[in-house]
Amino acid sequence: MPEPIPIKDHEKETRLVNKRLLACALLVVAITCTLIGRLYFLQVVEYDYHSTVSENNRVHVLPITPTRGLIYDRNGVLLADNRPSFNLTVTRERTTDLKGELDQVVSLLHLPAEDRALFDKALKQARHPFVPVTLFYELTEEQIAVLAVNEYRLPGLEVEAQFVRHYPMGAHFAHSIGYVGRINEKEAKTLDTVEYRGTQSIGKTGIEKFYEPELHGHVGYEEVETNAQGRVMRVLKHTDPVPGKNIVLSLDAKLQEAAEQALGDRRGAVVAIDPQTGEVLAMVSKPSYDPNLFVTGISFKEYTALRDSIDRPLFNRVLRGLYAPGSTIKPEVAIAGLDSGVVNASTRVFDPGYYQLPDVDHKYRNWNHSGDGWVDLDAAIMRSNDTYFYDLAHKLGIDRLHDYLAMFGLGERVSLDMLEEAPGLMPSQAWKRATRRQPWFPGETVILGIGQGYMQVTPLQLAQATTLIANKGIWNRPHLAKTVDGQPPVDAHPMPNIQLKDPVDWDLVSHGMQMVMHAPRGTARDAAAGAQYRIAGKSGTAQVVAIKQGERYDRLKTRERHRDNALFVGFAPAEHPQIVVAVMIENGEAGGRVAGPVVRQVMDAWLLDPQGHLKPQYASPAKVPAVPHV
Missing domain, CATH: 3.40.710.10 (DD-peptidase/beta-lactamase superfamily)
Structure with a gap:
């Protein structure tokens, strides 16, 4: 004889459903409160911090390198000036595959292996990912054309016109005026990080070194707005650099x-x-x-020849x-x-x-x-x-x-x-x-x-x-x-x-x-x-x-x-x-x-x-x- 089917307890089921609804409502309220609290914390409590981070993602302060002071003899003959040079620069923040892009540059320009090592050395000294770093100086017209054709494959790399030091009299005043050269790791640790942002060279010997603070000048700034790809959309503020002071030597x-x-x-x-x-x-x-020879970086072969010469020209x-x-x-x-x-x-x-x-x-x-x-x-x-x-x-x-x-x-x-x-x-x-x-x-x-x-x-x-x-x-x-x-x-x-x-x-x-x-x-x-x-x-x-x-x-x-x-x-x-x-x-x-x-x-x-x-x-x-x- 089959067992009797139990009669449903509707009142009990109603109480169970109500409990579940209440639990869900409390959970929704808790999540909502958490979200509101988190929004309050981010938008009110930490407003200053996040607004600054957001602004930094949108606005960058780029240094403007000052023009180095000129050097003359006592009669106004120019002994050290600045001439334009087309150089290859890289902005690390805008690259997608930095190592791969540098390898491509070496391949495209048929550069020796020692230049590839110099690229890494220059990047190692750079402190700010959004500041352009000069990798290669004195690009020829042919090299510029090759880089222009392959620009789409090299995001973050650009050809820029920059001023580099030039000594019109060559060897005649080398031991008095001296020369400038690339900033090395030791120098980078002691230099003023504000004044030398964007500067690649510094006085190494002679007058160039002794009067480095006067010849260098003061760095300028440009606040720019960039898009997600790092491209400059507009200039928000511009502060001109102060050029270096000119020096007249007593030499004739x-x-x-x-x-x-x-x-x-x-x-x-x-x-x-x-x-x-x-x-x-x-x-x-x-x-x-x-x-x-030293201004944009002397080759190992040339330096060895000077250093090891029995006549000691250096x-x-x-x-x-x-x-x-x-x-x-x-x-x-x-x-x-x-x-x-x-x-x-x-x-x-x-x-x-x-x-x-x-x-x-x-x-x-x-x-x-x-x-x-x-x-x-x-x-x-x-x-x-x-x-x-x-x-x-x-x-x-x-x-x-x-x-x-x-x-x-x-x-x-x-x-x-x-x-x-x-x-x-x-x-x-x-x-x-x-x-x-x-x-x-x-x-x-x-x-x-x-x-x-x-x-x-x-x-x-x-x-x-x-x-x-x-x-x-x-x-x-x-x-x-x-x-x-x-x-x-x-x-x-x-x-x-x-x-x-x-x-x-x-x-x-x-x-x-x-x-x-x-x-x-x-x-x-x-x-x-x-x-x-x-x-x-x-x-x-x-x-x-x-x-x-x-x-x-x-x-x-x-x-x-x-x-x-x-x-x-x-x-x-x-x-x-x-x-x-x-x-x-x-x-x-x-x-x-x-x-x-x-x-x-x-x-x-x-x-x-x-x-x-x-x-x-x-x-x-x-x-x-x-x-x-x-």
């Missing part, structure tokens, strides 16, 4: 050319200074190099070259002897061709092995007599000799705006104890008196020491900038002038230097032959390798790069100096015979007019007495 392009011609193909340095102001008129270091001999000064410092040693009272103008020393310390067998040779007999101060300077200065140095002692020579800037940086300048070395007892852990020996003082031994100076320091002789102790730091944006440079740390007990001592030494050039037995009389003005000069021949006791220098048995260096310093006109010149010729051997004519040619180029006559402004204000024959 014509004198620079004359100095280079006088030096010829020899390795060496020439520096000319206006003693009245400290302005550097010419600065030559040979061999040189073309700074334009080496600035004027500022970095450290050489034994030889006899060129004898005028300064003479000042030390006169001012300290160790000698006077009439003090005489007998020269048999050598000098010996008391109770010592070692002989310190005079360059004139037969000797000059009895010599006083005038004759000692005129003949560059080593024996006289051996004796003078010994009487002075190392402490007084060090202190006097240091007053002339020997062994320290003397320039105002030349970063690469080496300090050189002016040895002392304390220096030797600290560096060699040895006492100072009397024989080391003796050879220091003729500019040999531990002493090392740069050609610039030699020129400055000679400038102090010409100026009678008045210090003017050598500098390359004549004006920066119309204003002369300021020496924030001036050197103290040299005050002698008797100022006549300056004239005594100057007279001896004039005899070098104009007396019948002067060591550089040939260099002054026919001069229309009086020259005060001093030759120097400094050993590169030591010669054993009892042996003589034989050039035929000495390797060319082991031969003596030739040096010469001088100023003119002697009675009212207008130019100081220092010359160093590596392995030139004879200072008076080889370096002296170079000094003369540079002085002629500055003091004489095109017809070969002394310029009126350099004429002597008074008749100069003739130098007596000795």
Whole structure:
């Protein structure tokens, strides 16, 4: 018998349905409240944040690179300018496949593998994805055409016209002006990220580096509205950049050319200074190099050739070259002897061709092995007599000799705006104890008196020491900038002038230097032959390798790069100096015979007019007495 069908409980089912409806309603209310709360949080609580993010997605601030300041010589000749260049740039934010696109560029333009590595290096240094990064400079017309045809395959890559540095005079001013180059990783970490946004180059050496803040200028900005693809729709705000300041150098392009011609193909340095102001008129270091190679990135092959060259064209001999000064410092040693009272103008020393310390067998040779007999101060300077200065140095002692020579800037940086300048070395007892852990020996003082031994100076320091002789102790730091944006440079740390007990001592030494050039037995009389003005000069021949006791220098048995260096310093006109010149010729051997004519040619180029006559402004204000024959 079948079981009876239960009767439905409608009231129970109604209660169940109502419960489910209530639960669903509560769930809907909860979800709605959550959505409303989230909308409130996003649109009210975090309104500022999200509106800023939204605005940044729509509006970008693009940097406008300032135009780099120009560099001129003292007469307005352009030495460093900016020229347009078509370059390949990439904006990472707008690319779809950055690696693939760069590989395509290398393939399309047939670039070497090292350029592909440079692309990655440039991108690694870039900090902002929306700022264009320059990948390749100096695109040819053919390369531009290839990129234009394939533009649809390379989103984010563009060909842009940009200004790049250019040096019209090429290698002639490479060691003074320097050059700009691409910003490297180390520099990028220290640079002002605001000022250098969009800037690809920075001063690396010379004036370009020292005056980088002035030459760079201040970055400008452009607020632009972009679409989803990153294309600029309109410019919202524009702030012009402030161009870099122009710099007028004290260098004279014509004198620079004359100095280079006088030096010829020899390795060496020439520096000319206006003693009245400290302005550097010419600065030559040979061999040189073309700074334009570095502006947009030098190839590894080209850089290796420059770096590994035996002639070292990248080496600035004027500022970095450290050489034994030889006899060129004898005028300064003479000042030390006169001012300290160790000698006077009439003090005489007998020269048999050598000098010996008391109770010592070692002989310190005079360059004139037969000797000059009895010599006083005038004759000692005129003949560059080593024996006289051996004796003078010994009487002075190392402490007084060090202190006097240091007053002339020997062994320290003397320039105002030349970063690469080496300090050189002016040895002392304390220096030797600290560096060699040895006492100072009397024989080391003796050879220091003729500019040999531990002493090392740069050609610039030699020129400055000679400038102090010409100026009678008045210090003017050598500098390359004549004006920066119309204003002369300021020496924030001036050197103290040299005050002698008797100022006549300056004239005594100057007279001896004039005899070098104009007396019948002067060591550089040939260099002054026919001069229309009086020259005060001093030759120097400094050993590169030591010669054993009892042996003589034989050039035929000495390797060319082991031969003596030739040096010469001088100023003119002697009675009212207008130019100081220092010359160093590596392995030139004879200072008076080889370096002296170079000094003369540079002085002629500055003091004489095109017809070969002394310029009126350099004429002597008074008749100069003739130098007596000795």
